[in-house]
């Protein structure tokens with residue numbers, strides 16, 4: 180069976196000065212797949228996500244999204260950097276949910292969601308609002324549509340942030356530790372929304388320490404350490420019967 | 436242990452003070468200071484009333500057409516110079532943080548030059564531009580005599596506006612730096628271009644930090660326009676001077692001008708409050724104080 184690969188990362192390498200944050204990372208994510216990335220702090224998980232949506236420029240390697248090379252245009256044997264406008268266009272297809280939500284504080288929940296559709300995708304305001312209301316209903320926040328982020332709990336803000344990402348109708352949504360900044364009792368409401376999103380067939384790459392979520396929802400799990408992929412495979416296999424001793428050690432440490 | 440069991444027993448009258456009368460703290464220092472200030476004010480008022488001031492002149496000239504014309508010209512110049520200052524300030528600040536070495540060098544050079552020379556001097560330089568460039572234009576296409584364009588109005592507007600831009604750019608820059616980097620990333624993530632991100636996400640948030648100092652600068656500009664009197668622009672101080680040259684009522688006319696400056700600044704201060712409230716929307720601290 181040939182899987183329909185949506186995201187393909189080949190030998191992605193990223194240096195900060197002398198420090199190698201990513202070291203020849205390879206990764207395939209199929210369309211509709213939920214892929215979790217786990218690993219200790221500083222292992223390069225965020226950096227990898229940020230390379231995928233071009234928030235960071237990688238030093239070596241390449242990333243394709245839906246067979247489109249990110250950040251460059253190939254002409255024969257040369258790779259040309261693409262223009263800022265082209266980069267913006269490529270980013271539209273990749274949603275991102277941040278650890279610290281990063282909602283626009285001067286806009287209400289619904290304004291946050293329609294900002295991209297109306298001002299980037301030029302969708303009519305009326306249609307965008309209707310879709311936004313449907314999204315708010317989906318994340319259970321219909322009655323908070325006209326509230327500012329400062330009037331919402333962390334869990335509610337993160338659900339609005341997920342709705343904002345969905346509003347762009349992206350091919351994939353990247354999650355960078357979406358529940359790490361939340362009080363423990365708010366974690367599950369966000370994970371439930373993500374579960375629902377996964378069930379609807381959205382392709383997701385999720386950096387998380389929530390191994391329960393990884394076990395129940397993810398198709399594949401990748402374990403990273405010091406900028407390298409140590410192990411990758413089916414979620415059940417990596418989490419229950421890891422091949423690498425380091426993976427096993429990490430999973431045991433997170434569980435205890 | 437014994438102490439803990441003891442204390443409820445001793446809770447007879449020592450802890451029964453809820454019914455006692457509260458005597459507020461006396462602010463002796465404040466009262467003394469207020470008394471001194473009142474005394475000084477009374478003395479000042481007396482000095483003005485027995486001084487050689489003909490209050491009838493103040494009253495008569497307060498609404499004199501020449502004074503009101505001057506007031507309008509002062510307001511027009513404030514608006515014009517400040518508009519130039521703000522537009523230049525935003526452009527220069529964006530150039531400065533753009534990461535483009537050419538643009539940021541230009542921005543740094545601009546601030547260095549125009550913040551370095553007194554506003555009055557810059558005004559006079561523009562006004563006297565004809566001395567070095569008798570004509571301006573594109574050779575072969577059109578040409579115009581510099582004295583015809585460099586009217587007092589244009590010279591004052593350029594001199595004040597361009598030097599203001601140097602100050603305002605620093606205010607805008609600090610506003611841009613005050614916006615969390617996560618906001619820039621979130622805007623990029625939904626596919627915004629650099630310009631759209633600045634216009635729709637970053638600047639509106641930076642405004643919250645920028646409005647108070649810019650309000651300050653507008654108020655400063657109202658008074659700075661009086662420099663234009665030096666190059667014969669008919670703002671309020673210039674017109675007051677023309678009148679007192681004729682009738683020698685110097686102090687009376689200066690009081691008239693002071694009254695109007697104070698009135699304009701008061702109105703602007705109220706306006707600033709409302710603008711601050713608008714740009715503070717969605718922010719906790721502002722709402723708590725409303």
Ligand SMILES: Nc1ncnc2c1ncn2[C@@H]1O[C@H](COP(=O)(O)OP(=O)(O)OP(=O)(O)O)[C@@H](O)[C@H]1O
Pocket residue numbers: 195198200218219220221222223224225226227
């Ligand atoms: N802008 C930067 N400049 C220098 N070093 C950086 C920068 N960003 C990240 N790094 C370094 O790169 C390494 C990988 O960082 P990254 O944020 O990707 O880790 P992470 O796996 O997401 O960790 P965490 O679980 O703590 O979020 C870290 O050692 C970090 O210090």
Ligand SMILES: [Mg+2]
Pocket residue numbers: 224225226355356
């Ligand atoms: Mg991280």
